[in-house]
Amino acid sequence: MTNLHFPKDFWWGAAASGPQTEGRTADDGKGDSIWDYWYATEPERFYQKRGPKDTVQLLQRYPEDVALMKEIGFNSFRTSIQWSRLLPEGRGAVNQQAVAFYREYFATLIENGIEPFINLYHFDMPMALQKEGGWLNRETVTAFADYAALCFELFGDQVRHWFTQNEPIVPVEMGYLYQQHYPAEINLAHAVQVGYHEALASALAIQRFRQSQQSGEIGIILNLTPTYPKDPNDEKDGQAAQLADAFFNRSFLDPAVKGTFPEELITVLNELAIMPETRAEDLQIIKENTVDLLxxxxxxxxxxxxxRSAKTADTPMPEDYFDVYDWPEKKINPHRGWEIYERGIYDTLINLRDNYGNIPCYISENGMGVEDETRFIDASGQIQDEYRITFIKDHLRYVHQAIQEGSRCRGYHMWTCMDNWSWLNEFKNRYGFIAVDLATQKRTIKKSGEWFREVIQQNGFVD
Structure with missing residues (x-):
């Protein structure tokens, strides 16, 4: 057996988001986001027709939830401010109820020894701005920078770790290519413009943070999905993997860390005549405002x-440049349909070490969604999620190896703290350390949460 110890002051905790946890009350002053609007107009798209109002009611229950985080032993926790809660119209009048809520929420975290990591955008465009085009509209970029500056002003005395956006590729993919987020288009040209505006907005928010001269650091959260060619020795498979990586990873990773966009992606967009609309000063802004932390x-x-397959879409798509390869040796999470490949977390960290200046980073999400976890409740009423313990341990082993080999990885946050609402999937798959009974809103720490408490106490585990 080996004792795996992590660096001193390693960040242990979990991640969530405002729109997936807070809920709404009749008098909370929040404006509609695209999720509120989409649910109101097309509730049938949502699993069991449960919408963003029906989350885990953190807006009212955050003291209880923070107490459970403390019981597990978190020293850090990431969530997000909802743009449409703070600015109901996306700009203009500030919702003072939101200011009071977030200040009390962050203060409660801090009082319990939990460092707040705060993200500014988690797929929740204010509907007032979406009606003007959302991320397709250049004015939204300015509105986001102003919103970010407001957050720094209002909460900068409480927050030392800021993030501009969570997984900015997701609004691109799901909103403008694969129809899983509003406005559910299939339009690569729009997807490119949206992605460009998101990258620019992130850089402008970083610029405003540094202009504010506040203490702390600012970064971005990216879902980095390592791309593997079927045959690493086949040149055409390698080229396909390189293009897929440019579309889905480096499209945001490169501008965020290096201040530039991937040449392969620029070549494709030029060939398709769908380069985004830009301004002369944009590229310099992106180049000069890269992240402190990833x-x-x-x-x-x-x-x-x-x-090899024929193109099937009427509009150009990323998949015109590669085919998905179904690896016969894969392990699959049958509930989510995703491959479980623990080494990928190591490969990602080593890629950042070798190709991105070994930027300081941390694992901001990693988790396993499982359907109908009530099957695993024991006589005491606790969910015995041994599978989640195995999943986390197998990934942490590779995180530890990467750190031993020089990665500047500073922490590990699981998705998520407690079971929460998940977009069109509602509560179909549960991810949390803490179970939530939706009928009663009772919270119960799962076995994985108790195990994680021991990991935090020991700053590692015996392998």
Whole structure:
């Protein structure tokens, strides 16, 4: 047996988001986000027709929830401010109830020894701005920078770790290519413009943070999905993997860390005549405002091979440049349909070490969604989620190895603290250390939460 110890002051905790936890009350002053609007107009799209109002009611229950985080032993926790809660119209009048709530919430975390890591955007565009085009509209970029500056002003005395956006590729993919987020388009040209505006907005928010001369650091959270070619020795498979990586990883990783965009991606967009609309000063802003810290969300790998199948879409798509490769030796989480490949978290950290200046980073999400976890409740009423313990341990082993080999990884946050609402999937898959009974809102720490408490106490585990 080996004792795996992590660095001193390692960040142990979990991640969540405002729209997936807070809920709404009739008099909370919050404006609609795209999720509120989409649910109101097309509730049938949502699993069991449960919408963003029906989350885990953190807006009212945060003292209890923070107490449970403390019981597990978290020293840090990431969540997000909801843009449409703070600024109901996306700009203009500030919702003072939101200011009071977030200040009390952050203060409660701090009083319990939990450092707040605060993200500014988690897929929740204010509907007032979406009606003007959302991320397709250049004015939204300015509105986001102003919103970010407001957050720094209002909460900068409480927050030392800021993040501009969570997984900015997801609004690109799901909103403008694969129809899983509003406005559910299939339009690569729009997807490119949205991605460009998000990258620019992140850089402008970083610029405003540094202009504010506040203490702390600012980064971005990216879901980095390592891309593996079917045959590493086949040149065409390698080229396919390189393009897939440019579309889905380096499109945001490169501008965030290096201040530039991938050349392979620029070449493709030029060939398709869908380069985004830009201004002369943009590239300099992006180049000069890179991140201090990178959050890495890791769930699964991407496996591709050279394009052999026929193009099926009327509009250009990323998949025109590669085919998905179904690796016969894969392990699958049957509930989510995702491959479990623990080594991918190591490969991602080593890639950052070798190709991105070994930027300080941390694992900002990693987790396993399981359906119908009530099957695993024991006589005491606790969910015996041994599978989640195994999942985390197998990934932490590789995180530890990467750190031993020089990665500047500073922490590990699981997705998520407690079971929460998850977009169109509602509560179909549960991810939390803490179970939530939706009928009663009772919270119960799962076996994985008790195990994680021991990991935190020991700053590691026996392997």
């Amino acid at each position: 959050g890495v969300n890791y769930y699964q790998p991407r496996r591709v091979q050279q394009k």
